[in-house]
Amino acid sequence: MAMGVETVAEDLRSVYSSGKTKGLEWRVSQLKALLNITTHHEKEITEALRSDLNKPELEAFLHEIAGATSACKLALKELRRWTRPEKVKTSMTTYPSSAEIVSEPLGVVLVISTWNYPFLLSIEPVIGAIAAGNAVVLKPSEVAPATSSLLSKLLREYLDVSAVKVVEGGVPETTALLEQKWDKIFYTAAAKHLTPVVLELGGKCPVVVDSNIDLKVAARRIISGKWACNSGQTCVSPDYIVTTKEYALKLVDSLSCELENFYGKDPLLSNDLSSIINSRHFDRLTKLLDDEKVSGKLVIGGQRDRAKLKIAPTVVLDAPQDSLVMNEEIFGPLLPIVTVTKIEDSIGLINTKEKPLAAYMFTNDKKLKEEFIRSVSAGGMCINEIALHLAEHTLPFGGVGESGMGAYHGKYSFDAFSHKKPVLQRGFNGDVAARYPPYTPWKLKFLKAMLSGNILSILRALIGW
């Protein structure tokens, strides 16, 4: 498999050079083909996701299929507008001239996707790459094999295989791909070739819960964003909660009550709860649970079933800062609660850690909310909600610092895979002698005046004042 991979970038490059992928018709045809996949193969996609992740049908639809469908539809609707050159103003300094910014494709790009939303996180960047006119190779995650092979089959069937390829495989194939020269690498989860990258990584996404809120709604939204999203295996899932010592028990009670409403008395039996992806991650998560610093502090859940790779929704109260669970991204159904004396202290606490992909706050206190937005740096934020900013295509989705670089979704996907080329048009009239040597003090004065853009200075320089 690794042998064939060595030339895949080169092969695509000759197709790209032919200009095929730049045409609007080609881009539209590929996007329509992708839309056909998401609308006509829902059943197969859902089955593959159930096989890889035991993902409930609703999650499969809501998070993956619907997401991919709407990204496709948006690109089809907006493509003409996105590809139109953007006219920009010019000033005195380049008068007379006209200027515009033209979007052009980068060339041949590599998208490396991941296992937790294997369908969506493969299709969405590919939509951006194709919309922007690139040839693309997709490397789906081998950790979700059913979805990987389904993607390979469907894309081969529906899309132009000369310009859109799927390469399946594990570490050797990925390494072989990364050795080649790409014009952009999009990696969810390049210095050799000076390749720009978009890295969608992760982090410990905190949730600050203030008092004086609608606790029931907050608890339900937290549960929805944590356990109803692939059992916490989501880059933007709440990782830990920060609340006051006084409020913590109320929060725990509310979470406990709503969890039972959602998953029943024995959550391991619920069909609406996803499994852990594989035994390696299952063991990693049980290790976090069995850490002696934490094992005595479970207040909800803790049940596990290794045969089914399921762990019940689990909440830990007052996990110490030096416990394992507070020092790595959990990426699973464990939720530690950290308590502080005053809610304002939560901001300082969050800022001692690396910048997360998302940060959340539930509050009705305007001042606290504004302080939070101003002082906490994160990829994105929601107030009184979890993860919903991903559904909004007008908001860029991406990380900062350790949580990643670059952004996508909606037009940001198109932009991520484009080079915005500035174009300056000049005529031959109005040629200014002052810009050419030999340089004289008068020319210097005139040029300074021109660059200042100040009409009076220009006039004075012209008169020789």
Next chain:
Amino acid sequence: MEEGFEGLSQSLSGLKRTFRSGKTRGVEWRKAQLRALLKFLAENEAQIFEALKQDLGKHPIGVVKKSADHALLHIQKWMAPKRANYHYFCFHQELKYCQNHWALYLYLDPGISPSHQHARLCLNAQSLFIWTSAVKVIEGGSDVAEQLLQQRWDKIFFTGSPRVGRIIMSAAAKHLTPVTLELGGKCPVILDSFSGSDFKVAVKRIAGGKWGPCAGQACIGIDYVLVQQNLAPVLVESLKSCIKKFYGENVKTLQSICRIVNKHHFDRIRNLLEEPGVAASIVYGGSMDQDNLMIEPTILLDPPLDAQIMTEEIFGPLLPIVTLDKIEESIDFINERPKPLAIYAFTKNKKLKDQILQETSSGSVTFNDAIIQFICDTLPFGGIGQSGFGRYHGKYSFDTFSHEKAVLHRTFFPEFEPRYPPWNDFKLDFIRLAYNLDYVGLLLLLLGLRRIFTPNRSR
């Protein structure tokens, strides 16, 4: 002037402390720094010109002042959060906006050893900033740069060669630091045919665009010219008379032109001319004054395409002219080579213009002029492929050092049950209909009039 590794780490911790204190975020602080920069430029203009003259024999230019003015004028607008429109199915009002944060950055400009003047200017610059706890100048050569690269930064902005760009990027990868690389490339001129006066203007602009910016030592400077065979003789003659008029005829008495920055580059450029076949293609110039590091404007006609002068960025006052049978061949010529930072096309032919825009890729394109796109603040300045990535100037500078943070605001009311487990067919239908904005379907579903075909699957 050079800080040891300890000193550097301390400087960096100091900068981080300052940033965390929130000092640098306020609009007043930022405006104060920009005003201080303008003051520095105004008060030290003579010294800056002197230093540039010493380092490079350079003539004064006002671009930095213009950029600072532009930033001062617009900064409040740039900082304002942007509201995004909400298209999703929902009954109530929701507000979303993004917000920008200032970040810690490192600006590297290696490769030029500072003169004494340059050093004094750096100190002056530093003392003029209101809080030097937030803005530092660190001087030194590649050893200092290496030490700096071992530290952790929130962003690295580098202007220089692709070779060093790779080193920077590899070092940045260790800390997942985003970078902007402003590299270079061989910026070609495509010269179409013109009538009398337009041709004269074109030639002046080409001459100005080649030898004007630092004697060709500029990333966006013209590197070589592509022209149709029959135009070559008149081009060469016009360029010769332009050179004589602009700069003079004797290498020892050249005016209005910079010198080569140092001996290393002087030798590098001289070696370009010593390759077989290259010297023979010189049609004007070629004289050098080693004592003063001056090389006169030199024109070459059809040097061998595999010589270094045609495969590497010249970054000097040598101008190769490459002749083609038809000017349209210039497109393939350019595409066979790494993507340049800029393409300069002198043409009035709309078809050729469109072809250039559609079929070539470059950092930027300028029609009928050269270099001038640099001072247009509304245009992003940056490269692509080997010429770099990321961009700046005007608002793009602000953006390049910012993180646009998406922020979604929600209220507690109303609530939607179908989003919560336990899931059943009703909830799945509801969500499906909602996603497709099928309001009629939703109404029917809520009234119980829409048939559900599959049995309830929960548990």
